Amino acid sequence: MDLKLKIWRQKNANDKGKMVDYPISNVSPDMSFLEMLDVLNNELIEKGESPVSFDHDCREGICGSCSLYINGEAHGPDRLITSCQLHMRTFKDGETIVIEPWRAKAFPVIKDLVVDRSAFDRIQHAGGFISVNTSGNTIDANTIPIEKADADDAFMAATCIGCGACVASCKNSSAMLFVGAKVSQFALLPQGQVEATDRVLNMVKQMDEEGFGNCTNTGACEVECPKGISLENIARMNREYLSASFKG
Numbered sequence: 693m694d695l696k697l698k699i700w701r702q703k704n705a706n707d708k709g710k711m712v713d714y715p716i717s718n719v720s721p722d723m724s725f726l727e728m729l730d731v732l733n734n735e736l737i738e739k740g741e742s743p744v745s746f747d748h749d750c751r752e753g754i755c756g757s758c759s760l761y762i763n764g765e766a767h768g769p770d771r772l773i774t775s776c777q778l779h780m781r782t783f784k785d786g787e788t789i790v791i792e793p794w795r796a797k798a799f800p801v802i803k804d805l806v807v808d809r810s811a812f813d814r815i816q817h818a819g820g821f822i823s824v825n826t827s828g829n830t831i832d833a834n835t836i837p838i839e840k841a842d843a844d845d846a847f848m849a850a851t852c853i854g855c856g857a858c859v860a861s862c863k864n865s866s867a868m869l870f871v872g873a874k875v876s877q878f879a880l881l882p883q884g885q886v887e888a889t890d891r892v893l894n895m896v897k898q899m900d901e902e903g904f905g906n907c908t909n910t911g912a913c914e915v916e917c918p919k920g921i922s923l924e925n926i927a928r929m930n931r932e933y934l935s936a937s938f939k940g
């Protein structure tokens with residue numbers, strides 16, 4: 693396959709940045725999207741040019757690093773996959789592919805396609821944890837009965853990989869799908885009840901301080917989420933927040 697790539701190049705956080713055209717030839721349809729970028733970078737290095745910076749780690753849909761906006765969609769045109777799981781057979785020979793970083797005030801660009809997603813870490817630090825007795829008399833979690841539906845919903849919420857595609861897809865740059873998943877993961881389980889009130893209040897407060905926008909029920913986040921996190925998690929977070937506000 694021969695392709696025309698249009699890639700966002702930005703030297704650093706203060707650089708204005710611009711789209712740069714890169715033709716690329718002999719791309720195998722079996723390559724992953726990131727492997728295609730590796731080939732491009734090898735060519736750029738051989739020509740003495742600066743390679744394109746992009747985030748990646750696991751390359752198997754687990755770590756949430758590969759934050760690429762491809763042809764106007766977070767993680768590209770396919771559904772329920774991350775950019776690293778996208779394969780070049782999805783595209784046509786001769787196609788132009790536009791590759792940009794996540795665009796959100798709370799995710800500033802560090803270089804090229806790499807953005808700073810530490811805002812998510814700070815939201816997690818604000819409440820995304822539980823206290824566990826590690827005295828030696830710890831009760832095995834599996835001895836506490838949990839309704840199957842609650843266990844399934846908690847597990848589903850816990851599959852959020854913190855990639856930020858929900859923010860990048862949202863016209864308001866809202867992080868509510870991410871925060872909703874992180875709140876739900878604990879709110880549905882008995883182990884999460886000890887800090888439940890503080891958790892939702894503190895995580896939402898941190899989310900607002902980081903500059904993420906509000907949810908206006910557009911649903912783009914749910915469509916683009918590679919893990920299929922449901923809007924139901926936002927509704928649950930709102931219920932938790934209302935209840936915690938009265939208690940708090």
Ligand code: SF4
Nearest residue numbers: 852853855856858917
């Ligand atoms: S909710 Fe989905 S899109 Fe948002 S951070 Fe989690 S996995 Fe990524």
Ligand code: FES
Nearest residue numbers: 751755756758776
């Ligand atoms: S590189 Fe880890 S999810 Fe894509």
